[in-house]
Structures are given as C-alpha cells and as structure tokens.
Amino acid sequence: MTGLHWGILATGGIAHAFTSDLRTAGLDVAAVGSRRIDSAREFADQYGIPHAHGSYEELAADPTVDIVYIATPHPGHVENALLALDHGKHVLVEKPFTLNAAEAAAIRDRAAEKGLLAMEAMWTRYLPHMVRIREILAAGTLGEIRVVSADHTQKISTDPAHRLNALELGGGALLDLGIYPLSFAIDVLGLPEQITALARLSDAGSDAEVATILVHPGGAMSTTVSSSRGAGANTAQIVGTEARIEIDRVWYTPTSFRVITPDNEVAEEFTTDIEGRGMQFQALAAERLVAAGVTSSDVLPIDETVAIMGVLDEVRRQIGVVYPGER
CATH class of the missing domain: 3.40.50.720 (NAD(P)-binding Rossmann-like Domain)
Known part of the structure; x- marks a missing residue:
C-alpha cells in the first residue's frame, strides 16, 4: 500500500x-x-x-x-x-x-x-485469472493465436428512459457491455486493422445488440456480441494452433478457465478464490x-484506452449511433 x-x-x-x-x-x-x-x-x-x-x-x-x-x-x-x-x-x-x-x-x-x-x-484486466492468461500467452503455450471470441449479454430494462437506452446518457449495449469483450480481444491480439460491425437498434435509436468482427495484426480474428435484451452464456475463448483457453461464465468477473490441447486434454485449470467482487x-x-x-498503466496504457475508444467510435459510425452532444 x-x-x-x-x-x-x-x-x-x-x-x-x-x-x-x-x-x-x-x-x-x-x-x-x-x-x-x-x-x-x-x-x-x-x-x-x-x-x-x-x-x-x-x-x-x-x-x-x-x-x-x-x-x-x-x-x-x-x-x-x-x-x-x-x-x-x-x-x-x-x-x-x-x-x-x-x-x-x-x-x-x-x-x-x-x-x-x-x-x-x-x-477485468487486473483480475487474477486474466493475469495468469497473459502469462500463458507470453509463454507461447497456445502457439499462434488465431481466434478470440467473447460475449457480454444481459437482459436489461427496455424502458426508453433507462440509462442503457437513452442516447443522451450514452446509452446502448456497446459502451456499457461491448467495451468488455472488445477490450479483451485487443488485450490478447492488439489493436485491429479492420473493423466490421452490425447492430440492431432500439426504438430510442440506441444499440440493443452489437456484433463485431475484427482483424488484428498477423491476420488473427476476434468476434464479439453484446446485447441488453437477453442474457447469454457470457463466456470467452482464445484459440491457438497448439491449445485453447476456455474462460467460464462470467468471464469478465473473477472466474475459472482451462487450457485445452487439440486432443481435448486439460493441460491447466485455474480457479479464482478472492475476497470481494474483485x-x-x-x-x-x-x-x-x-x-x-x-x-x-502497464496493463492498459492510456494511449491504448484512447485507441479503444477510437475502435468504439468506428463501430458506432458503422451502425449509425450518434450521441446528441456529438452532432
């Protein structure tokens, strides 16, 4: 301290x-x-x-x-x-x-x-299971990383005045929920070189569901899905040529994961045991x-934070979401 x-x-x-x-x-x-x-x-x-x-x-x-x-x-x-x-x-x-x-x-x-x-x-980036995952990635245990996938899907109020739906409050699934899997993918694979996004908008004009496909340096891809209209599995995986990591629900909170070989053998299992929410x-x-x-921060440098906000800007440009103060 x-x-x-x-x-x-x-x-x-x-x-x-x-x-x-x-x-x-x-x-x-x-x-x-x-x-x-x-x-x-x-x-x-x-x-x-x-x-x-x-x-x-x-x-x-x-x-x-x-x-x-x-x-x-x-x-x-x-x-x-x-x-x-x-x-x-x-x-x-x-x-x-x-x-x-x-x-x-x-x-x-x-x-x-x-x-x-x-x-x-x-x-999420500072949680014990993510610290261990970065160690595994740095050691090359997974081989060449090819695919990262993650979702953040919750069932939240459809009331247009709810903070997550109101555009004047920055509402929408992307900024509140999608920021988690997108930041995760960038943590693993680096900033994207190509961005493709699709969304379903609410009656209020905010994004109720957002899906992204990102292409990262070296050609690796990530997929993310975010929704405020339905609760999904909220799991994540990192797939490499030599092994994969499967992160259990809820992947962005203190949780467990497994390193699994191409033969479906568990090479490592990690379980989080902490006090508090994390x-x-x-x-x-x-x-x-x-x-x-x-x-x-060495875990999430401020320049990376700014760049991630730029990724979210491009996603919003593609799905047609503009906040009132930006017009």
Missing part, C-alpha cells in the same frame, strides 16, 4: 461496489462527493468515510484526497476527470473511459500536462503506479 487517500466521485451502484472492495483490500477512502449532500453523507456513513461533500468541485478540492475514482455515467467522465486533474488529483475513470476518443485524448493530455496518473477502470485489484495497481512515479 502506498498510503494514497481515495476520493469517490458519485454515489451510484458502481461506486458502492468499488468502495466496498477498497475496504476489503484495506485501502484508505478519505472522501466522497455527490451533487446531493444527503447522498454523500449516507454513503460516507455506510463506509466510514471521514469527509462528505455536496458537490464534485468540493471533492476535487479536498486536500486530503490524492486520487479520485470517477463513478458518474460516462457522459460526465471527461468533465469530472478534468476537474480532478486540474486540482492535482490522479484519476481512475470508470469504463467506458469517455463517450469517444476525442474526450479520452483530452483526459490523457491533461494528465500528461499535470504529471498525473489517468487510468481506465477496466477492472475491483480492488485495479486500485492496488493504481497505487503501485503512483508509488513508482508512473503515469500510465
């Missing part, structure tokens, strides 16, 4: 999950900020946080805070992150990092200007980076 003091910006469900895991890991939470002081005080009381603020500006200015976790809906990420950075705070920004690549680049550039850490809270691992990584004086 580096002794960093965390500030939590917003008090929604994801902020509760993250703060609970910070407590599980024994990390210090100094303050919470909300647009409503009653909400901030209730949150602070629940987690034993010493300072509660009735505005994001007050949280960003709090001298007891070193790093701010941005937990607002994604249309607010760029404004909230820049606010924190301008007050000298490192930022861990909930995924999707922003609405688009231009906003992501603005955060990256401001953080670089200030000499501060800006990191995407793609917590969001603490990204926080521990952020603390290590700050302690080392590093301003970009």
Whole structure:
C-alpha cells in the first residue's frame, strides 16, 4: 500500500461496489462527493468515510484526497476527470473511459500536462485469472493465436428512459457491455486493422445488440456480441494452433478457465478464490503506479484506452449511433 487517500466521485451502484472492495483490500477512502449532500453523507456513513461533500468541485478540492475514482455515467467522465486533474488529483475513470476518443485524448493530455496518473477502470484486466492468461500467452503455450471470441449479454430494462437506452446518457449495449469483450480481444491480439460491425437498434435509436468482427495484426480474428435484451452464456475463448483457453461464465468477473490441447486434454485449470467482487485489484495497481512515479498503466496504457475508444467510435459510425452532444 502506498498510503494514497481515495476520493469517490458519485454515489451510484458502481461506486458502492468499488468502495466496498477498497475496504476489503484495506485501502484508505478519505472522501466522497455527490451533487446531493444527503447522498454523500449516507454513503460516507455506510463506509466510514471521514469527509462528505455536496458537490464534485468540493471533492476535487479536498486536500486530503490524492486520487479520485470517477463513478458518474460516462457522459460526465471527461468533465469530472478534468476537474480532478486540474486540482492535482490522479484519476481512475470508470469504463467506458469517455463517450469517444476525442474526450479520452483530452483526459490523457491533461494528465500528461499535470504529471498525473489517468487510468481506465477496466477492472477485468487486473483480475487474477486474466493475469495468469497473459502469462500463458507470453509463454507461447497456445502457439499462434488465431481466434478470440467473447460475449457480454444481459437482459436489461427496455424502458426508453433507462440509462442503457437513452442516447443522451450514452446509452446502448456497446459502451456499457461491448467495451468488455472488445477490450479483451485487443488485450490478447492488439489493436485491429479492420473493423466490421452490425447492430440492431432500439426504438430510442440506441444499440440493443452489437456484433463485431475484427482483424488484428498477423491476420488473427476476434468476434464479439453484446446485447441488453437477453442474457447469454457470457463466456470467452482464445484459440491457438497448439491449445485453447476456455474462460467460464462470467468471464469478465473473477472466474475459472482451462487450457485445452487439440486432443481435448486439460493441460491447466485455474480457479479464482478472492475476497470481494474483485475491483480492488485495479486500485492496488493504481497505487503501485503512483508509488513508482508512473503515469500510465502497464496493463492498459492510456494511449491504448484512447485507441479503444477510437475502435468504439468506428463501430458506432458503422451502425449509425450518434450521441446528441456529438452532432
């Protein structure tokens, strides 16, 4: 532990999950900020946080805070992150990092200007099973990787006012759900050289289902499917010439996987056994980076985060989804 003091910006469900895991890991939470002081005080009381603020500006200015976790809906990420950075705070920004690549680049550039850490809270990349998978890939155990596939499919409200359906809130399956399998494919295979996307849009104009085929360096391919209209298997696999990895449901949370040979023999089985939901691992990584004086994650560099947002921009261009503020 580096002794960093965390500030939590917003008090929604994801902020509760993250703060609970910070407590599980024994990390210090100094303050919470909300647009409503009653909400901030209730949150602070629940987690034993010493300072509660009735505005994001007050949280960003709090001298007891070193790093701010941005937990607002994604249309607010760029404004909230820049606010924190301008007050000298490192930022861990909930995924999707922003609405688009231009906003992501603005955060990256401001953080670089200030000499501060800006990191995407793609917590899956920091989970123990993903750490082990990257070790296996680096060792060449799978041979040449040919195919990666993953889905993120959930049954969510069809109410047009629901955050996941409302375009003015950045709604749609892609940014909330599709970001997971797309980031996973890019983690394994690198940024794509070709992108093909199809979608079914909701009555509100947001993407209810999205499918992608990406071609990566060397010709390897990835396929992803995301949906907010039906709950699927939520599994993933990495197929190589010498073996494959099958990741169990729910693949983007702490789970198990197997390395399987072409003869269907299990060469390795990995099972995750941790406390909490698993969001603490990204926080521990952020603390290590700050302690080392590093301003970009080695697991998910900020330039890669910006590039991934560019991939999502291209997917949206192909499926015809534009957010109101972008017009």
